[in-house]
Amino acid sequence: MSEAEIVPDTQHRGLIARLPQLPRDLAQLARFDRPIGWWLLFWPCAWGVWLAGAGPQWVLVGWLLLGSIAMRGAGCVYNDIVDADLDRKVERTALRPVASGRVSKRTAWLWLFALCAIGLLVLLQLRWEARLVALSSLVLVAAYPFMKRITWWPQAWLGLVFTWGLLVGWSQLRWDNWDVLAAMYAGAVCWVIGFDTIYALQDREDDALVGIRSSALRMGTKVKAGVALFYAAAVGLWALAFWLYRGDLLAVLALVPAALHLVWQVMTLDPQDGHNPLTRFRSNRVAGALVAAACFIVGNA
Numbered sequence: 001m002s003e004a005e006i007v008p009d010t011q012h013r014g015l016i017a018r019l020p021q022l023p024r025d026l027a028q029l030a031r032f033d034r035p036i037g038w039w040l041l042f043w044p045c046a047w048g049v050w051l052a053g054a055g056p057q058w059v060l061v062g063w064l065l066l067g068s069i070a071m072r073g074a075g076c077v078y079n080d081i082v083d084a085d086l087d088r089k090v091e092r093t094a095l096r097p098v099a100s101g102r103v104s105k106r107t108a109w110l111w112l113f114a115l116c117a118i119g120l121l122v123l124l125q126l127r128w129e130a131r132l133v134a135l136s137s138l139v140l141v142a143a144y145p146f147m148k149r150i151t152w153w154p155q156a157w158l159g160l161v162f163t164w165g166l167l168v169g170w171s172q173l174r175w176d177n178w179d180v181l182a183a184m185y186a187g188a189v190c191w192v193i194g195f196d197t198i199y200a201l202q203d204r205e206d207d208a209l210v211g212i213r214s215s216a217l218r219m220g221t222k223v224k225a226g227v228a229l230f231y232a233a234a235v236g237l238w239a240l241a242f243w244l245y246r247g248d249l250l251a252v253l254a255l256v257p258a259a260l261h262l263v264w265q266v267m268t269l270d271p272q273d274g275h276n277p278l279t280r281f282r283s284n285r286v287a288g289a290l291v292a293a294a295c296f297i298v299g300n301a
Contacts, residue, residue, distance in 0.1 A: 025097040026111050029080060030073030036282045037076070040195070041162055042068035043288030044188050048169025051184065051245070051295040057173070060125075064169060067122035074115035075141060075161075081108050082145040086212060092202060130172040137164040152218040155196040159189035180245045187237030194230035194262075195284045197223065198269065201277040223271050231262040238291065242298050251298045258290035 016027045031037050045064040049057050080087065080098045087099035097103035103111075123131055140161045147154035166188055170181050193215060200216035201223065219226040235255060242251045265283060270276040 021102075025103050026107075029077050029097045029103055029108060029111060030115060031076045032069075032073065036285055038065075038069045038072040039285040040192075040288060041072045041165060043285075043292055044163040045165030045169045046292045047184065047188070047295045048166040048171075048181075049173065050292060051180070051241075051299040052170050052173040053299040054173045055300060056296075060169075060172060063122050063125045064165060067119055068165065070115045070118035070122070074112055074119060075144075077108055077112040077115065078141075079145045081105055081112070090212070126168070126172050129175060130168050133171045134164075134168045137161065140164070148212045148214065150213075152213045153193075153215055154213065155193045155200065155215045156189065158196055159192035162192050163188035177245065180241050183237050183241035183244060187234040187241065190230045190234040190237065191284075191287070194227045194234065195265075195281055195287075197227050197230070198265070198277045199281040201271050202274065224266060224269055227269065228266045231266060235259045235262065238294075242294070246298060254294035254297045255291070258287055258294060261287050261290055 016024060016033050019027060027033060042065050045068060046061055049061055049064070080096055083093075084098045084105070087093035087096050093099060098105060098108050123134055126134065140157070144154070144157055144161050147157040151157070163185060166185055167181065197215040197219065200214040204214070204216050215226070216223055235258070238255055238258075239252045242248075242255065245251070261283070265280045265287075268276075269280050
């Protein structure tokens with residue numbers, strides 16, 4: 001693969017780099033070269049399962065992981081079809097398979113349907129209540145690519161979409177304690193706004209030139225304070241969820257490792273360094289795992 005075909009934030013090396021051109025382009029189109037995306041989609045699913053208090057549920061968690069990989073891929077394909085014209089104007093995204101013309105929109109649609117078929121297979125493993133919850137996210141997913149054109153806060157819409165698995169995991173196992181679930185979900189949305197603002201720092205100059213809106217642009221020079229505020233809100237809402245669930249201060253203390261990790265992200269974030277925001281964004285795979293561990297402890301200890 002030539003350097004011209006590699007977007008700056010890819011993790012292409014390995015199996016994907018050895019694929020023939022079209023399979024490699026399809027893998028990049030679904031962001032299989034950037035596993036951080038499906039980890040961030042998956043962790044809220046695990047939070048919902050493990051906080052529900054029904055034990056490890058490894059089979060269910062495995063299905064939700066598969067669904068996260070497939071549906072994150074499908075979402076990326078859909079986003080690239082819709083945003084092809086905009087992507088050509090942004091340095092980091094201009095060489096994406098659809099924007100560059102290496103993959104036609106017809107082929108991209110076929111690939112999208114194939115990924116959705118895998119998502120359907122996962123959906124069929126769930127009880128009907130959880131299926132309805134999962135399907136109700138489709139309107140949010142379909143609208144997301146257009147949010148950057150009409151609001152300065154597309155990261156908030158992404159938060160609603162990317163954490164929906166929390167509701168699916170919970171509703172698969174129980175149908176009560178909605179106050180706990182609401183607080184956990186609101187915290188998850190704030191977490192996404194924080195980390196996706198960090199991610200958007202990479203594109204601020206190009207976004208401003210082509211008219212794409214983002215929270216990173218809206219926050220301007222106060223972006224570190226803004227991210228800190230959303231991370232603090234996330235931890236506070238998760239703590240509220242744990243308190244409503246158990247009424248136990250020790251349960252709230254399970255969040256300390258995740259909170260310290262988010263503090264580290266903010267304290268070491270350098271908005272002017274091109275590489276620093278990407279590494280801090282990717283570190284949210286660890287943050288999600290730490291929250292998952294806290295949910296397992298609170299739900300099952």
